[in-house]
Amino acid sequence: MKVRIVVSYVPRYRRGHRFHFVPPVTGIHLAAITPPEHEVELFHEQVRPVPVDASPDVVALSFFSGFARRAYALADRYRALGVRVVAGGPHVSYWIEEALQHVDVVVTGEAEAVWPSVLRDLARGTQRRVYHGEPTSLAGLPTPRYDLLEERFLVPRVLQATRGCPFTCSFCTVPDLNPGFRVRPVDEVIRDIATTHFPRFWQEKVAWFWDDNLLVQRRWAKELLRELAGLDRWWLTQASIDIVKDRELLDAMERSGCIGIFLGIESLDEADLKSVDKRQNRAREYREAIRKLHDRGICVMAGFISGFDDQTPEVIASTADRLNEIGVDVPFLSILTPFRGTPLYDEHRRDGRILEERDWPHYSGYGVAFRPARMSPEQLLAAHRQMWNRAFGPAAVLERLARGARSLSRGAMMLSAAMNGFYGLKQITGNEPAAPPLEPEGTIRHPAPGDAPARLSRLGLKRSASAADSSVERTA
Ligand code: SF4
Structure with missing residues (x-):
C-alpha cells in the first residue's frame, strides 16, 4: 500500500514562523517502523501544504489537541475521496469516540506494537476501528527516516x-x-x-x-x-x-x-x-x-x-x-x-x-x-x-x-x-502568539463530571513500570 504520513500543524503565532527549528520525531519514526512492503511518504504541514488527493491507500494522521480541528478537516477531505484515514497520538488516545467521527481507525498509546497489524488489516480490508498500542521494549527500533524530512527544518x-x-x-x-x-x-x-x-x-x-x-x-x-x-x-x-x-x-x-x-x-x-x-x-x-x-x-x-x-x-x-x-x-x-x-x-x-x-x-x-x-x-x-x-x-x-x-x-x-x-x-515585529478564535468550529463533548477519568492504564493493558524493560532510579 501507499501510506502517506501527515503531521498536522496550525500556526500558533499571528504570522506563523519564518524558520523552523526541528521536526517532531513522530513522523520519521512512524515511517521507519512501517514494514518495507509499504511505500511511505511524509508531510509536515508545518513546512509545506499537504496535498489532498486519492493517490495514497492510507493516510496516517498525527496531531495533538490544539490541532484537532485542522486534522479532522483533512481527514474528512481524504475520506470523501475514498482514502482510509488512521489517527494516532495523544489527542485521539483520549478522545476515541470523537476521532472516530472523522477517521476510519484510531490507534491509542504507542504505535510500535500495533502499527504493522493496522497496515496488514487495512491491506486485507479487515481492520478494526480501534487498536490499543501497549508500551513495548525499545530495543531494536530502527533509525528514524531522516531521508523523508523536508529541507526547511534547521x-x-x-x-x-x-x-x-x-x-x-x-x-x-x-x-x-x-x-x-x-x-x-x-x-x-x-x-x-x-x-x-x-x-x-x-x-x-x-x-x-x-x-x-x-x-x-x-x-x-x-x-x-x-x-x-x-x-x-x-x-x-x-x-x-x-x-x-x-x-x-x-x-x-x-x-x-x-x-x-x-x-x-x-x-x-x-x-x-x-x-x-x-x-x-x-x-x-x-x-x-x-x-x-x-x-x-x-x-x-x-x-x-x-x-x-x-x-x-x-x-x-x-x-x-x-x-x-x-x-x-x-x-x-x-x-x-x-x-x-x-x-x-x-x-x-x-x-x-x-x-x-x-x-x-x-x-x-x-x-x-x-x-x-x-x-x-x-x-x-x-x-x-x-x-x-x-x-x-x-x-x-x-x-x-x-x-x-x-x-x-x-x-x-x-x-x-x-x-x-x-x-x-x-x-x-508584533508576531506574538495568536488568540484562538472564540467562535467554535465544533462541539467538544466533555464527559459528565462524575464519569471515570480517562486513562489508558484502565484499558486492562500492561501499562505499568513492570512493562518496562528497565527499572527507574529516582533521584529527586
Ligand atoms: S517531569 Fe515528567 S511528568 Fe512532569 S511534566 Fe515533565 S515529563 Fe511530564
Whole structure:
C-alpha cells in the first residue's frame, strides 16, 4: 500500500514562523517502523501544504489537541475521496469516540506494537476501528527516516532514546501515555547519530533528543554520555532539575557536548509547584541549579506556565523579569492546559472549571480552556501576552545574550542566540502568539463530571513500570 504520513500543524503565532527549528520525531519514526512492503511518504504541514488527493491507500494522521480541528478537516477531505484515514497520538488516545467521527481507525498509546497489524488489516480490508498500542521494549527500533524530512527544518537530527518519565505532574499526559521509564540500548542510539549525515555544519553537529526526561536513569545516562563524547557532537534535550545534584553527570554532560537543557521550571512559586505535584522542583534552588549548568557552559531553556490558582495578572507579568534574574537563557512561556488523561483535567471537570464552549484551538498551549481562580480567562490571556512581550523585548533579550556570552560554550551560545533572535524578532515585529478564535468550529463533548477519568492504564493493558524493560532510579 501507499501510506502517506501527515503531521498536522496550525500556526500558533499571528504570522506563523519564518524558520523552523526541528521536526517532531513522530513522523520519521512512524515511517521507519512501517514494514518495507509499504511505500511511505511524509508531510509536515508545518513546512509545506499537504496535498489532498486519492493517490495514497492510507493516510496516517498525527496531531495533538490544539490541532484537532485542522486534522479532522483533512481527514474528512481524504475520506470523501475514498482514502482510509488512521489517527494516532495523544489527542485521539483520549478522545476515541470523537476521532472516530472523522477517521476510519484510531490507534491509542504507542504505535510500535500495533502499527504493522493496522497496515496488514487495512491491506486485507479487515481492520478494526480501534487498536490499543501497549508500551513495548525499545530495543531494536530502527533509525528514524531522516531521508523523508523536508529541507526547511534547521536541525533535522531529532531522535528519542527513552520513553516515559517517573514523575507525575498533574497537567502532563506522559505518565499515562508512556508509562514507566524505558531506555533504548545505547549502541542503537549512538548508531542513529553516528551514521546519519546532513549537509550543513550545524546539522551534522547537532543531535536533538526529543525525550521527556532523558537523564533519569543515571547509570544508563552516563554510559550514553561516555559514548556520545566520542562522536564530537553537540546535543540538547529535556531533563528534570534534579540532574544538578549529580556532579559526575554534569561533568559527563559537558564532556559529551551538551549545549542545552530544557527544564520544566513551570513556576517561581512553591505553592504553584505543589498544586500540580511538581515535587522534584524547588523554586528557591532554581538560581543555583542554573548556575551549575552555566558553569559547564550549558544553555538553560526553561518552560514557564501561566494560570496556576495562586497567580494574578500582576504576578504573571512580573515573571518576565524574574526569569531573567534567575539566569534563564531561553524562556518558553505557555498557558496551563487541562488535557484529558491528566489529573488536572479530572479536577477541573469535577469542579466545573472547563470552559465547554471553547474549542480545540484553545488547547494549543497559548489559549485558555478553563476558568482561572483569581482572574478571568481574558485577563489570563492578556497577562500571558504581556509577559511574553516583556520576556522577548529587546532589553530582556540583550540582557540574556550578554550574560550568555560570558558563561556559555560556543554551541550553547549559538543555540541561545538563535532562539532569542527567533523570538526577539517576532516580538519587535508584533508576531506574538495568536488568540484562538472564540467562535467554535465544533462541539467538544466533555464527559459528565462524575464519569471515570480517562486513562489508558484502565484499558486492562500492561501499562505499568513492570512493562518496562528497565527499572527507574529516582533521584529527586
Ligand atoms: S517531569 Fe515533565 S515529563 Fe515528567 S511528568 Fe512532569 S511534566 Fe511530564
